[in-house]
Amino acid sequence: MTFKLSKYNYFYKQDIDTYTCMNLINKTIFGLSTNKIDLINRFYDNPEALKNINPNLFSALFKLGIIINQDINEINFLKTEHRKTIYSTNSYRLTILPTLECNFNCWYCYEDKIKGKMTNEIQIAIYKYVVNLIKTQSLKYFQLDWFGGEPLICFDEVVYPLSKRIALLCKKNGILFNNMITTNGYLISSEMIKKFKKINLKGFQITLDGNEKHHNKVKKGESGHNIYKKTVNNILEIIKRLDDINLMLRINYTENNFESITEIINDIPEVYRNKIEISLQQVWQTEKVNKRMNIIQCNNSFLKEGFVAPLYKLEQKPYRCYADLLSQAVVSYNGNVFKCTARDFANHKPDGILQKNGTIEYNNIYFNRMSKTTIENDNCMSCEFLPACWGPCSQKNIECKPNGFKQICNKSGIEKTIQILMADFYKKNILKQ
Secondary structure: OOOOEOOOEEEEEOOEEEEEEOOOOOOOOOEEEEHHHHHHHOOOOOOOHHHHOOOHHHHHHOOOOOOOEEEHHHHHHHHHHHHHHHHOOEEEEEEEEEEOOOOOOOOOOOOOOOOOOOOOHHHHHHHHHHHHHHHHHHOEEEEEEOOOOOHHHHHHHHHHHHHHHHHHHHHOOEEEOOOEEEEEEOOOOOOHHHHHHOOOOOEEEEEEEHHHHHHHHHOOOOOOHHHHHHHHHHHHHHHHHHHOEEEEEEEOOOOOOOOHHHHHHOOOHHHHHHHEEEEEEEEOOOOOOOOHHHHHHHHHHHHHHHOOOOOOOOOOOOOOOOHOOOOOOOOOOOOOOEOOOOOOOOOOOOOEEEEEOOOOOEEEHHHHHHHOOOOOOOHHHHOHHHHHHHOOOHHHHHHHOOOOHHHHHHHHHHHHHHHHHHHHHHHHOOOOO
């Protein structure tokens, strides 16, 4: 058997004696001395010779994917893993927008909040669609995802009854059912939480726009109402009363509110912090981050105080975005069907239309999106970061202008993420030794 070095190895020099290393397919970070790196480079074209000189090093590098069998075609392997996942039919993610209306008017929101709520007719069509999915696909897992607008405006009319019916349908067919919602959190009530339990609603993404002062300024609620305090109290209530909760606290930041973000920490009692995952997100309409805005330092402040705060991570699944998956759809309140949720649903053409019989009539937007994978282009096929990136998402590919790939490529961002993860590993696992 002959061997070669993987084309997806990344070695990063931390100091004069140490490198941190990773095979981007395997994604395990480890450290090596400069002498060992020199040895690898010495036998770059003949790694099997390393087996005779340092068998222990060779064995470790083989297990970590740095050295692989000569006959393995890594590109074909990655393409196969990618296609297996994006065309899989054993799970399904259905996002439902019961309304585009919202109880707030945040200045950065990209959606046109047109009036209208999902009718009973559309709800029946959605239920029929799920029935058809179960009949035609070997589903093992079903993810229901509520989005908006503010979906809790329609909780009793849409979210609760439709969730209940779909949950029961999944249970009868032995399908694992999961239910989640993206909400501003303000409308959550004690009665709602009781019903959350009945429909297995345990996944939440709730947004804060900085500390109390900044959040209330952005949300602009009814006069005399402290939007921030009520939202934080609601977050604490669902943590107290729901088991196995999965709660992501999205904190939107700009240069104006950034310094206030860590004040949120003191408003969350320590006992609840390990149930909250922090996601720091820059408001996309603002300028690039000012150098004074140390995102890593801010994130680490939450981490040190007991929150879950994975600021930088590499995607373990072999695809870019859930919208790239065949077994996924977004159904708006009026029956329009999309793939991507980062849309102004009122003004973008849909990928298809939900029919009364529970089928979706897709159009050329959908077929153009799904007819090729996100990595099937010369740039991605030749990129050394392919297994850590999987190319621009399908939506960006559709919107990309001719010769505009550089504008949607995230190669530099992926490399920065790898270097940050390696630097963190170095500080925690090597310097402390």
